[in-house]
Amino acid sequence: MPRSQYHLTQSEENYIKAIFALSGSSDDSISTNLLAERMSTKASSVTDMLKKLAEKELLTYTKYQGCTLTETGRNVAISIVRKHRLWEVFLVDKLQFGWDEVHEIAEQLEHIQSAQLINRLEEFLGFPKVDPHGDPIPNREGKFENIPARSSLSSCEIGTKGIVMGVEDGSPEFLQYLNRIELKLGSEIEIADKLSFDGSLVVIIDGRTTQFSHLLAAKIFIQPTS
Amino acid sequence: MPRSQYHLTQSEENYIKAIFALSGSSDDSISTNLLAERMSTKASSVTDMLKKLAEKELLTYTKYQGCTLTETGRNVAISIVRKHRLWEVFLVDKLQFGWDEVHEIAEQLEHIQSAQLINRLEEFLGFPKVDPHGDPIPNREGKFENIPARSSLSSCEIGTKGIVMGVEDGSPEFLQYLNRIELKLGSEIEIADKLSFDGSLVVIIDGRTTQFSHLLAAKIFIQPTS
DNA sequence: GATAAAATTTAGACTTGTCTAAAAAATGTT
DNA sequence: AACATTTTTTAGACAAGTCTAAATTTTATC
Numbered sequence: 203m204p205r206s207q208y209h210l211t212q213s214e215e216n217y218i219k220a221i222f223a224l225s226g227s228s229d230d231s232i233s234t235n236l237l238a239e240r241m242s243t244k245a246s247s248v249t250d251m252l253k254k255l256a257e258k259e260l261l262t263y264t265k266y267q268g269c270t271l272t273e274t275g276r277n278v279a280i281s282i283v284r285k286h287r288l289w290e291v292f293l294v295d296k297l298q299f300g301w302d303e304v305h306e307i308a309e310q311l312e313h314i315q316s317a318q319l320i321n322r323l324e325e326f327l328g329f330p331k332v333d334p335h336g337d338p339i340p341n342r343e344g345k346f347e348n349i350p351a352r353s354s355l356s357s358c359e360i361g362t363k364g365i366v367m368g369v370e371d372g373s374p375e376f377l378q379y380l381n382r383i384e385l386k387l388g389s390e391i392e393i394a395d396k397l398s399f400d401g402s403l404v405v406i407i408d409g410r411t412t413q414f415s416h417l418l419a420a421k422i423f424i425q426p427t428s
Numbered sequence: 429m430p431r432s433q434y435h436l437t438q439s440e441e442n443y444i445k446a447i448f449a450l451s452g453s454s455d456d457s458i459s460t461n462l463l464a465e466r467m468s469t470k471a472s473s474v475t476d477m478l479k480k481l482a483e484k485e486l487l488t489y490t491k492y493q494g495c496t497l498t499e500t501g502r503n504v505a506i507s508i509v510r511k512h513r514l515w516e517v518f519l520v521d522k523l524q525f526g527w528d529e530v531h532e533i534a535e536q537l538e539h540i541q542s543a544q545l546i547n548r549l550e551e552f553l554g555f556p557k558v559d560p561h562g563d564p565i566p567n568r569e570g571k572f573e574n575i576p577a578r579s580s581l582s583s584c585e586i587g588t589k590g591i592v593m594g595v596e597d598g599s600p601e602f603l604q605y606l607n608r609i610e611l612k613l614g615s616e617i618e619i620a621d622k623l624s625f626d627g628s629l630v631v632i633i634d635g636r637t638t639q640f641s642h643l644l645a646a647k648i649f650i651q652p653t654s
Numbered sequence: 655g656a657t658a659a660a661a662t663t664t665a666g667a668c669t670t671g672t673c674t675a676a677a678a679a680a681t682g683t684t
Numbered sequence: 685a686a687c688a689t690t691t692t693t694t695a696g697a698c699a700a701g702t703c704t705a706a707a708t709t710t711t712a713t714c
Binding site for chain 4: 437439469470472473476477480491492493
């Protein structure tokens with residue numbers, strides 16, 4: 203299905219992307235305040251923008267009830283995610299950036315308008331299926347192909363072994379910490395223990411033992427092998 | 429010399445770039461109307477923007493007298509030109525775009541903010557010296573290195589032979605016409621005749637004879653070999 | 655050198671996206 | 685169910701960048 207050819211401002215695109223990210227797989231509506239916090243803006247600004255985006259039929263908006271993306275809105279969001287992730291692959295694979303350095307640049311590049319550009323970039327990169335953080339890249343039709351089952355490390359039992367398939371994108375500090383302990387996509391990981399009093403985990407990464415807080419563990423996704 | 433780290437809007441960058449392009453090698457001041465025409469906007473809008481850019485010390489502006497870029501302003505302009513041309517090389521060399529297809533996309537990409545990105549891109553491309561239209565690419569210090577002498581075809585005498593070193597960037601129609609007659613950078617070209625009544629030229633391109641209007645010939649630059 | 659024409663600036667207005675402060679609706683608590 | 689709290693919306697304002705129309709300055713012409 204072709205994506206719609208609306209002209210959206212960067213600001214509009216950022217709202218759509220944020221709503222999509224907050225929605226996840228559920229189709230509950232997103233509240234004004236939640237979105238305001240995500241966008242680092244005020245609720246009143248969000249209300250104004252929601253009215254505009256509803257006018258453009260990218261989402262449905264009911265006063266005091268938050269919003270939900272329409273089919274069109276979701277397609278726009280997926281298109282932006284696709285661009286963001288392909289550019290991240292370009293930056294890491296071709297320009298030798300670290301995975302902790304690419305987010306901000308990709309936030310700019312994701313707004314470049316040219317379907318041809320992004321399709322040729324995808325081909326140039328060899329049709330990658332995931333970005334440098336392990337997040338899946340939707341294809342031209344907006345479908346996420348064969349996503350392998352991933353579990354958050356924090357939801358796994360003691361004794362679980364697995365391969366690191368993904369980490370949360372976003373904060374350079376977090377990714378730099380992973381660099382420091384040499385955790386990468388593909389690393390072998392085992393949960394050696396869980397400390398009940400604070401929920402932190404003792405883990406073994408490629409043979410090296412370290413400790414993760416629950417919060418940190420929640421940002422790491424593995425494919426269990428046992 | 430490091431380029432300044434101002435935050436400029438896309439609009440401000442576009443004005444700076446246009447003023448730089450209109451200035452050429454001379455340092456005459458650029459008139460409000462000329463700039464308005466170039467930017468496809470109104471003179472009153474230009475006046476407002478010139479005041480703002482003068483405030484930021486990117487140009488000097490005297491009422492009713494037009495403007496001139498400052499050293500800083502010129503550096504900003506050169507940085508934008510550098511980005512534009514490197515992205516054009518990327519699009520043509522790596523993503524297989526035609527030289528007639530890249531201008532518009534590069535107009536967007538040139539506003540991406542990241543010195544590291546553009547320096548790594550330059551390295552990835554093998555430090556190209558010219559863009560796909562033969563225009564020189566300034567280095568990190570903002571210098572245009574060893575520009576070979578180029579003459580506009582329209583300024584050459586009958587009998588001149590040369591190599592096509594550059595063509596004017598901008599209009600896809602013009603570049604598509606050059607594709608049709610198979611004129612490329614590096615083509616051998618000879619001026620067989622000049623028709624005095626309309627100023628048009630009879631030229632031989634890689635052995636094929638064709639005719640150029642004076643206006644068209646002015647947009648083609650050669651390095652004379654005889 | 656006066657005057658007409660052209661170029662340029664000013665004044666006031668509009669749009670986009672944001673803000674603060676106040677009003678209105680929804681939610682939670684007893 | 686009534687009241688308090690939280691969430692959300694409205695109203696009015698502001699900055700950026702643009703516009704039109706009117707005023708001003710420069711330039712060209714007689």
